[in-house]
Amino acid sequence: MRLNLKIWRQAGPAATGHLEDYTADNVSPDMSFLEMLDVVNEGLARLGKDAIAFDSDCREGICGMCSLVVNGVPHGPDRGTTVCQLHMRRFKDGDTITIEPWRALAFPIVKDLVVDRGAFDRIIAAGGFVSVNCGGAPDGNTLPISKEIAEQAMDSAACIGCGACVAACKNASAHLFMSAKISHLALLPQGQVERHHRVMAMIDQADVEGFGSCSNEGECEAVCPKEIPISNIARMTREYVRALLVAGK
Amino acid sequence: MAITLDPKVPSGPIAEKWDRHKFAMKLVNPANKRKYTIIVVGTGLAGASAAASLGELGYNVLNFCIQDSPRRAHSIAAQGGINAAKNYQNDGDSVYRLFYDTVKGGDYRSREANVYRLAQLSVNIIDQCVAQGVPFAREYGGLLDNRSFGGAQVSRTFYARGQTGQQLLLGAYQSLMRQVQQKAVRLFPRREMLDVVLVDGKARGIVIRNLMTGAIEKYAGDAVILATGGYGTAYYLSTNAVNSNVTAAWRAHKRGALFANPCFTQIHPTCIPVSGPHQSKLTLMSESLRNDGRVWVPKNKGDRRPPDQIPEDERDYYLERKYPSFGNLVPRDVASRNAKQACDDGRGVGESGLAVYLDFKDAIGRIGVDSIKEKYGNLFQMYQKITDEDPYKVPMRIYPAMHYAMGGLWVDYNLMSTIPGLHVLGEANFSDHGANRLGASALMQGLADGYFVIPYTIGDYLAANPLPKLTIEHDAFKEAADNVQKRIDTLLSVKGAKTIRSIHRELGAVLWDDVGMSRNEAGLRRALERIPKLRDDFWHNVSVPGTPDNLNQSLEYAGRVADYLEFAELLTLDALNRRESCGGHFREESQTPENEALRDDANYSYAAAWEFKGVGKAPELHKEPLVFDEVHLTQRSYK
Ligand SMILES: Cc1cc2nc3c(=O)[nH]c(=O)nc-3n(C[C@H](O)[C@H](O)[C@H](O)COP(=O)(O)OP(=O)(O)OC[C@H]3O[C@@H](n4cnc5c(N)ncnc54)[C@H](O)[C@@H]3O)c2cc1C
Ligand code: FES
Numbered sequence: 001m002r003l004n005l006k007i008w009r010q011a012g013p014a015a016t017g018h019l020e021d022y023t024a025d026n027v028s029p030d031m032s033f034l035e036m037l038d039v040v041n042e043g044l045a046r047l048g049k050d051a052i053a054f055d056s057d058c059r060e061g062i063c064g065m066c067s068l069v070v071n072g073v074p075h076g077p078d079r080g081t082t083v084c085q086l087h088m089r090r091f092k093d094g095d096t097i098t099i100e101p102w103r104a105l106a107f108p109i110v111k112d113l114v115v116d117r118g119a120f121d122r123i124i125a126a127g128g129f130v131s132v133n134c135g136g137a138p139d140g141n142t143l144p145i146s147k148e149i150a151e152q153a154m155d156s157a158a159c160i161g162c163g164a165c166v167a168a169c170k171n172a173s174a175h176l177f178m179s180a181k182i183s184h185l186a187l188l189p190q191g192q193v194e195r196h197h198r199v200m201a202m203i204d205q206a207d208v209e210g211f212g213s214c215s216n217e218g219e220c221e222a223v224c225p226k227e228i229p230i231s232n233i234a235r236m237t238r239e240y241v242r243a244l245l246v247a248g249k
Numbered sequence: 250m251a252i253t254l255d256p257k258v259p260s261g262p263i264a265e266k267w268d269r270h271k272f273a274m275k276l277v278n279p280a281n282k283r284k285y286t287i288i289v290v291g292t293g294l295a296g297a298s299a300a301a302s303l304g305e306l307g308y309n310v311l312n313f314c315i316q317d318s319p320r321r322a323h324s325i326a327a328q329g330g331i332n333a334a335k336n337y338q339n340d341g342d343s344v345y346r347l348f349y350d351t352v353k354g355g356d357y358r359s360r361e362a363n364v365y366r367l368a369q370l371s372v373n374i375i376d377q378c379v380a381q382g383v384p385f386a387r388e389y390g391g392l393l394d395n396r397s398f399g400g401a402q403v404s405r406t407f408y409a410r411g412q413t414g415q416q417l418l419l420g421a422y423q424s425l426m427r428q429v430q431q432k433a434v435r436l437f438p439r440r441e442m443l444d445v446v447l448v449d450g451k452a453r454g455i456v457i458r459n460l461m462t463g464a465i466e467k468y469a470g471d472a473v474i475l476a477t478g479g480y481g482t483a484y485y486l487s488t489n490a491v492n493s494n495v496t497a498a499w500r501a502h503k504r505g506a507l508f509a510n511p512c513f514t515q516i517h518p519t520c521i522p523v524s525g526p527h528q529s530k531l532t533l534m535s536e537s538l539r540n541d542g543r544v545w546v547p548k549n550k551g552d553r554r555p556p557d558q559i560p561e562d563e564r565d566y567y568l569e570r571k572y573p574s575f576g577n578l579v580p581r582d583v584a585s586r587n588a589k590q591a592c593d594d595g596r597g598v599g600e601s602g603l604a605v606y607l608d609f610k611d612a613i614g615r616i617g618v619d620s621i622k623e624k625y626g627n628l629f630q631m632y633q634k635i636t637d638e639d640p641y642k643v644p645m646r647i648y649p650a651m652h653y654a655m656g657g658l659w660v661d662y663n664l665m666s667t668i669p670g671l672h673v674l675g676e677a678n679f680s681d682h683g684a685n686r687l688g689a690s691a692l693m694q695g696l697a698d699g700y701f702v703i704p705y706t707i708g709d710y711l712a713a714n715p716l717p718k719l720t721i722e723h724d725a726f727k728e729a730a731d732n733v734q735k736r737i738d739t740l741l742s743v744k745g746a747k748t749i750r751s752i753h754r755e756l757g758a759v760l761w762d763d764v765g766m767s768r769n770e771a772g773l774r775r776a777l778e779r780i781p782k783l784r785d786d787f788w789h790n791v792s793v794p795g796t797p798d799n800l801n802q803s804l805e806y807a808g809r810v811a812d813y814l815e816f817a818e819l820l821t822l823d824a825l826n827r828r829e830s831c832g833g834h835f836r837e838e839s840q841t842p843e844n845e846a847l848r849d850d851a852n853y854s855y856a857a858a859w860e861f862k863g864v865g866k867a868p869e870l871h872k873e874p875l876v877f878d879e880v881h882l883t884q885r886s887y888k
Contacts, residue, residue, distance in 0.1 A: 030524040042748045050795040057490040063321040085634045111800040125430040129423035130382045133305040137380035144391030154384040190382040
């Protein structure tokens with residue numbers, strides 16, 4: 001296959017970026033999307049040209065590092081798929097593909113297709129944990145948890161923190177990301193003690209970081225590579241209201 | 250500096266060593282801990298658990314990683330599970346059995362005392378993770394569920410679907426972020442450690458490259474902990490995340506830390522086969538699949554019929570046939586070698602003939618599609634995305650791939666390397682898995698090291714070794730930073746025409762062909778001729794585009810490949826030195842009549858710890874004799 005690529009190039013955080021044209025030749029349908037970019041970069045290297053910067057690590061859909069908007073869709077056209085799992089058999093010879101970074105105020109561009117998602121870490125630091133120091137934990141089986149609840153918690157805990165939800169949202173809201181962690185911990189007995197503080201602190205931090213509010217468009221759910229449902233956001237809203245009531249605000 | 254290899258194993262009966270040692274260790278007064286700065290490099294299970302626990306204790310911790318967030322460390326990809334000797338299944342498990350299985354699984358090339366401690370701590374890990382809210386799989390009654398892994402006849406593996414590493418790492422990460430919020434830990438993501446700084450022979454700091462700005466930065470502390478993972482990507486294609494590297498460990502080695510058993514590499518039997526030259530990494534299909542999947546190849550050579558047209562009596566379920574008591578759950582090294590033998594014998598399947606089947610038909614018939622989906626859904630989905638085939642309908646095709654490094658920096662019982670103050674945790678050290686790691690034991694080791702060992706042993710080091718205060722103005726920091734800068738400048742100045750990836754790929758091919766699943770003297774000598782040539786080629790012909798003063802992924806990659814080109818020689822030399830087969834290290838010269846690995850305990854019952862003498866110069870071998878007081882050495886049998 002031969003493909004026409006339009007790729008976002010931006011020299012640094014303060015530079016202005018633009019879309020640049022490239023062609024990818026001899027693309028095999030068995031290649032992953034990122035392997036196709038590796039080949040383009042090898043071609044650039046042979047010409048002594050600076051490689052197109054993009055993030056990846058596990059290349060199997062679990063680390064959340066890869067973060068490309070492909071033809072306007074975070075992680076590309078396949079549902080429930082990270083861009084590192086997307087394969088070129090999804091495209092046809094002669095296709096034109098536009099590749100851009102996540103775009104959100106809270107995710108500044110570092111270079112080309114690489115963004116800074118430190119804001120997500122700071123949201124977790126604000127309250128996305130159970131405060132137990134190491135040592136002295138009781139035997140694991142002293143705390144039975146129904147299989148159903150454990151499975152539901154796991155559904156929410158499956159979030160990989162990639163930020164596609166933010167990139168897809170017209171408000172650049174971090175609600176799906178936050179609500180996944182809040183749901184995971186609110187569902188489990190271990191999360192009860194800090195339940196109210198957690199939801200308030202995380203939502204406050206998201207405001208500080210410059211994420212937008214949620215207007216229920218559902219774009220986030222549609223692009224989430226782990227198919228985390230927006231019912232998590234509803235749960236987070238309930239948790240928030242409850243926390244406000246308890247705090248008497 | 251003369252090197253003494255003292256493993257510092259405490260005296261006393263094996264079951265009491267750790268308790269006695271904990272009591273004998275010196276303590277740092279709680280009020281004084283804040284005065285100590287500890288540098289932790291790495292945020293995988295080992296690094297994140299260490300940084301969080303040390304922060305909780307009150308130390309001042311600086312924590313570094315390559316990725317943009319600590320949560321993305323390679324540990325996130327671990328699938329199948331974590332072992333613990335809880336005996337919740339009442340099936341005969343115990344600390345002693347986990348210890349025994351691990352020593353045997355490692356083919357009697359690990360240090361008994363360390364392994365026993367690991368088995369003891371395994372039970373605390375599960376408790377700690379449950380308390381953090383890790384959503385482990387549960388039974389209907391609400392208690393924790395277990396599955397079986399290779400090399401064990403009990404069910405002791407705890408899991409969170411096929412995402413156990415993710416959930417354990419997120420537990421550690423959340424604890425870490427809590428310490429960041431409390432200002433006990435300072436976090437430095439997108440930083441790559443490129444040198445360790447020694448003052449008066451002790452590790453007192455590191456030099457890193459800020460990957461976003463290109464700045465060379467220096468950090469001083471009272472002790473340094475490396476938890477930087479394994480070196481599987483030396484082989485180019487492996488199951489490891491693509492940024493995994495040996496750089497931190499290798500630079501420490503060049504500063505005096507001995508490197509132990511580098512030839513002990515694990516080739517995992519169940520990975521998705523290579524599809525073409527574009528391939529950048531290989532994907533693991535968790536060992537847990539062997540609980541329900543049956544491995545087979547056609548009985549007849551060159552049988553190219555699709556799997557559903559090969560009748561039962563023309564299939565060879567070779568693991569079940571050869572190893573009736575462990576069946577499909579033999580340890581990894583055994584399963585991998587048997588897959589290779591079947592393919593070498595012309596009975597491999599798929600287009601390349603380099604694959605065997607892993608078939609779920611019987612299991613689906615027995616427990617239904619839904620149960621299989623619940624247990625392995627994400628793995629099946631991953632397989633389908635990569636191969637475009639539906640494993641619920643056609644058997645998976647799998648082949649062995651490079652997966653894990655048992656070798657690593659040599660450490661004593663306190664997890665300290667031969668450089669005082671430099672501690673090494675997780676996959677980066679060599680300590681617990683001998684010549685072959687059992688499935689679900691790496692997560693256990695990383696968390697044992699970070700949550701439960703280092704918090705004690707580092708206090709002992711600090712309390713016993715009063716250190717003068719120093720800052721990064723010290724000359725040693727300048728020397729190290731200059732060193733780092735010089736290497737970067739050289740990489741950028743070559744301006745050749747070969748891509749970094751093409752040279753890495755060549756190195757990988759050399760290692761896979763001659764230092765892979767099966768090794769012999771001629772092949773190893775061939776590799777020892779080819780590696781220095783490749784290194785030469787790299788330094789004369791590589792193209793590293795871009796500039797040093799911003800995000801430059803080519804430069805990062807080039808540095809890692811340059812280190813692999815030095816390290817690969819040591820790996821090969823170690824394989825040549827060890828003229829015995831053990832675990833994952835199979836020397837064709839040393840096998841039983843049934844082609845099983847044949848150890849030579851009289852001559853090789855030692856850990857080989859190598860001292861760096863210069864690039865391209867013969868390293869010096871130091872031996873740590875392995876003493877087995879508890880486990881009786883036998884020919885490993887899984888029949
Ligand atoms: C696909 C896969 C599945 C697996 N499944 C299982 C399983 O089911 N059970 C099991 O027990 N084991 C499993 N393993 C093995 C296990 O995941 C690893 O051995 C373990 O997670 C390693 O943890 P670690 O903390 O030592 O290192 P890693 O998780 O590799 O972390 C290394 C850290 O060091 C940092 N780092 C590295 N170099 C530098 C540098 N130069 N400067 C700064 N930072 C640096 C990285 O950024 C990262 O934070 C699996 C491995 C793979 C590849
Ligand atoms: S690279 Fe890890 S999820 Fe894509």
